[in-house]
Amino acid sequence: MTLPILYLSTFAVFLAIDFVGLSYIVKPIFERDIGPLMRDNFKVLPAFVFYAFFVGVLLWFVSWPAITANHSLWWVFGNALLMGGVAYGTYEFTNLAILKDWTTSMVVTDLVWGTLLTAVATTAGVAITRAVA
Structure with missing residues (x-):
């Protein structure tokens, strides 16, 4: 039962955290810089596929090893921070390299947001699981 929890x-x-961040931190900057390229309503399926896959990867490389080896929450936070930096950095720096309207402020905002989001959500997931399971 531990793994599903x-x-x-x-x-x-x-x-939950990303909804707040995307709505109030990331979206305003993206609207300012690439507003005409943005959809009025985002597509749920591609977003769901990313989140489902990314959380699975985080469990494989960070959360499950932390649970089974009883690593500290600081260990979880640090390793998830690295994973978030790799994931969001890949997206942002690739876009900066190939898209003419991609801006440095978009890169910094989304990279910092995604990296911290990943670390906080992963750490919270481990803490919740330890408290409940």
């Missing part, structure tokens, strides 16, 4: 708690925290 770990996955669902991490997934729920990730979505």
